[in-house]
Amino acid sequence: xxxxxxxxxDGKTYEFPIIEGTENEKAIDISALRNQTGYIxxxxxxxxxxxxxxxxTYLDGQKGILRYRGYNLEDLCENSTFLEVAYLLIxxxxxxxxxxxxxxxxxxxxxxxxxxxxxxxxxxxxxxxPMGLMSSALTGMSSFYRSSLDPHDPAQVEKSxxxxxxxVPTLASYAYKKFKGQPFVYPQNKYNYVENFLNMxxxxxxxxxxxxxxVVDVLNKxxxxxxxxxxxxxxxxxxxxxxxxxxxxxxxxxxISALWGPLHGGANQSVLxxxxxxxxxxxxxxxYVKKAKDKSDPFRLMGFGHRVYKSFDPRAKIxxxxxxxxxxxxxxxxPLLDIAKKLEKIALEDxxxxxxxxxxxVDFYSGxxxxxxxxxxxxxxxxxxxxRAPGWIAHWKEMIESPETKICRPRQVYTGATERKYIxxxxx
Ligand code: SDX
Numbered sequence: 424x425x426x427x428x429x430x431x432x433d434g435k436t437y438e439f440p441i442i443e444g445t446e447n448e449k450a451i452d453i454s455a456l457r458n459q460t461g462y463i464x465x466x467x468x469x470x471x472x473x474x475x476x477x478x479x480t481y482l483d484g485q486k487g488i489l490r491y492r493g494y495n496l497e498d499l500c501e502n503s504t505f506l507e508v509a510y511l512l513i514x515x516x517x518x519x520x521x522x523x524x525x526x527x528x529x530x531x532x533x534x535x536x537x538x539x540x541x542x543x544x545x546x547x548x549x550x551x552x553p554m555g556l557m558s559s560a561l562t563g564m565s566s567f568y569r570s571s572l573d574p575h576d577p578a579q580v581e582k583s584x585x586x587x588x589x590x591v592p593t594l595a596s597y598a599y600k601k602f603k604g605q606p607f608v609y610p611q612n613k614y615n616y617v618e619n620f621l622n623m624x625x626x627x628x629x630x631x632x633x634x635x636x637x638v639v640d641v642l643n644k645x646x647x648x649x650x651x652x653x654x655x656x657x658x659x660x661x662x663x664x665x666x667x668x669x670x671x672x673x674x675x676x677x678x679i680s681a682l683w684g685p686l687h688g689g690a691n692q693s694v695l696x697x698x699x700x701x702x703x704x705x706x707x708x709x710x711y712v713k714k715a716k717d718k719s720d721p722f723r724l725m726g727f728g729h730r731v732y733k734s735f736d737p738r739a740k741i742x743x744x745x746x747x748x749x750x751x752x753x754x755x756x757x758p759l760l761d762i763a764k765k766l767e768k769i770a771l772e773d774x775x776x777x778x779x780x781x782x783x784x785v786d787f788y789s790g791x792x793x794x795x796x797x798x799x800x801x802x803x804x805x806x807x808x809x810x811r812a813p814g815w816i817a818h819w820k821e822m823i824e825s826p827e828t829k830i831c832r833p834r835q836v837y838t839g840a841t842e843r844k845y846i847x848x849x850x851x
């Protein structure tokens with residue numbers, strides 16, 4: 424007999440099935456609750472509500488575990504590449520050599536943007552934030568690449584997936600070049616995925632751009648670290664949009680918009696801006712820790728806290744360990760790193776943060792490394808977008824292929840005015 428949860432409501436007992444995952448996580452399946460009892464549940468921000476079963480990524484917030492398709496993040500950062508991890512997330516298994524070669528060749532065939540699409544950048548102001556550009560560019564792709572929009576045709580879905588993975592680096596580098604007022608750089612198939620992105624970002628017509636393999640290695644690791652994170656805000660947004668059978672391009676556009684928020688992916692930019700503000704203000708870290716604890720002050724310690732991790736974010740651990748090494752390799756000394764370490768030390772000893780389990784998250788160190796690699800602050804969340812694209816795609820594919828998927832349409836408890844009659848304006 425499978426386990427059940429009993430609920431006593433208005434003197435009646437109801438039973439609801441318990442479901443259990445492969446890592447012994449348990450959930451009460453309440454899908455029949457409203458039909459059986461007339462009640463719904465309420466869970467602002469979904470702190471205790473699951474939206475789906477998924478076999479893509481496993482997190483353990485207490486133990487600080489993050490696995491993609493069963494492989495530990497640390498293992499993948501040490502031994503894999505971002506493109507191989509993208510294949511793993513989307514297909515569920517690590518590729519054999521011929522499978523990987525076919526995958527990366529297909530991607531290299533789609534890195535070019537339609538020349539008319541390039542004109543799309545002309546109408547944007549140079550001061551535009553690149554995340555706005557990226558989000559609308561993804562929806563724009565559904566107009567330029569109309570041959571692969573059908574969410575029920577696996578061949579069309581696969582073509583859209585390849586087009587997104589292939590063109591996001593091109594779109595991102597063009598956004599940067601627009602902002603810098605420099606000429607766009609076409610993709611070059613002689614480079615691998617990360618090398619190609621760096622070349623499109625930083626090469627200039629006057630001189631040959633030297634690819635630094637140390638930078639390639641670090642960027643691969645950063646992109647792997649950001650590749651997926653189960654049902655976070657932006658991933659859930661993409662699954663929500665796709666549940667209406669909207670196409671993959673426009674679903675990913677919605678994910679990019681959600682990621683832009685400073686409480687989510689936009690935090691990596693906010694962390695740098697916070698560290699720079701502390702640096703400009705003389706580096707008095709304790710003053711900012713005090714502000715973060717003051718309920719009357721809207722200031723939060725950006726890069727701290729997480730909905731799931733109530734101990735160290737394993738990604739922050741990897742980035743913190745590699746931060747020193749990377750900056751030394753790149754011969755960069757950044758005073759913001761010293762401020763970050765001081766901030767972390769004070770916060771981790773302060774009971775406000777300890778009792779709320781507020782630890783550094785993935786965004787706390789990533790910005791310092793992006794800056795050392797030469798990226799401007801307004802490109803940090805675009806780099807997060809590039810990293811998270813395979814995760815969003817994998818979840819969208821899992822959703823659209825699942826026979827259990829229904830259109831996402833939550834219920835509510837109405838708290839507005841009860842019935843009342845219309846009153847003519849001359850009588851109000
Ligand atoms: C990402 O979900 C994911 O997986 C996301 C992500 C991914 O890979 O997709 O991991 C990426 O988004 C990382 C998070 C980046 N955001 C930030 O660094 C912004 C700063 N952090 C927060 O605003 C906050 O911690 C959240 C948004 C990350 C989590 O918020 P929750 O889970 O809704 O927690 P909460 O806001 O209810 O906070 C609980 C308590 C509150 O205090 P009390 O009301 O209990 O007194 O902790 C406090 C909060 O005020 N708090 C903070 C704080 N974060 C939470 N206080 C000061 N500084 C902070 N950063």
